[in-house]
Amino acid sequence: MASECRATELLLRILRKLKGSLSSDARSTAEDVLSQGPGAPVPFSVVRELHAALREKGSSVYLHELLEGSEIYLPVVELPERNPVLVARLEKIKAKLANEEYKRITKNVTSQTSRPGTLADIGREVRPLKKIIVTVFNFFVTVATAFACTYIGSQYVFAESAARVLSSVIVASLVGLAELYVLVRAMEGELGEL
Template sequence: MASECRVTEPLLWALRELRSGFTPGSSAAVQDVLDRGAGSCVPFSVLRELHTLLRERGSQIYLHELLEGSEIHLPVVALPERNPQLVARLEKIKAKLANEEYKRITKNVTCQSNRQGTLADLGRQVRPLKTIIITIFNFLVTIAAAFACTYIGSQYVFTESAGRILSSVIVASFVGLAELYVLVRTMEGQLGEL
């Protein structure tokens, strides 16, 4: 943390004028600053005493006017040297993490270049096709069952065959549309998970 400020000419002038009012501990620091001249560093404790002296004497010059153009002196922080064992351990951990990342990225890459693929690959490719075939078969069976149930059940309402077929087609169409709606919503959900 900063504890000093670089001196400018107006601040040197104020320190020369009020040199006699400082405490013995601060007057040595003031004399040292006056000997070095502009660009030297003055501690904040001296600046606090200077501010008190300016207020006691009722001066028309304020401390912020004297500090204008000054800059805070920040001491250089010496960074400690890194422990070689720690550096070696960190490098080892980095290498291990990089190796794990590489293995994660390349876990599904095979080094065999056969054109047919393995049985596991074939199973993965057939599974979606199997699901689609079962879904289409289920769709067709549902429509056929709706048609058959309506045709058989409508014999009590209609005496003619044309009325029975027409009502069966209408019911099968509604069931088919409902099944299609459910199918589309299901497929949309499965595509969203991919």
């Protein structure tokens, strides 16, 4: 974190005037800064003491005016040399992770091409047919169940058998239409993915 700023002409001029009113540590730092001239790094602690001294003298110079035109001094950070043992371990771990990633990606890839007429081909052809058969069976079971539930439930409303059958057919038809609507929407989604 920055703890210094670069000295400007105004800061150096005020520092020359009020050098005697600073503490001994700040005074020695101020002398070093004055010997280096403009652009020398000035610690913020010296600037704060200088501002406090200005306030005691009754000056109307604010801290931001004192620092106007100066830049924050950021010392160059030297990075330590990397440990060669650590670098070797990191390279080994990276290679291991890359190898695991490669194996994960290529685990489904086989070098043998499937020959026509094998069991794998039959399985691929049967899957869509199986899905269609299950869907049709589900449709008929849903419609039959709706008919049966309505027929049994309508005995509390209708006394005649014809009215019960008619209401059951109507409800089963509505359930069948709703099921067909959902089935068509699902097929549209599947066809859109192709």
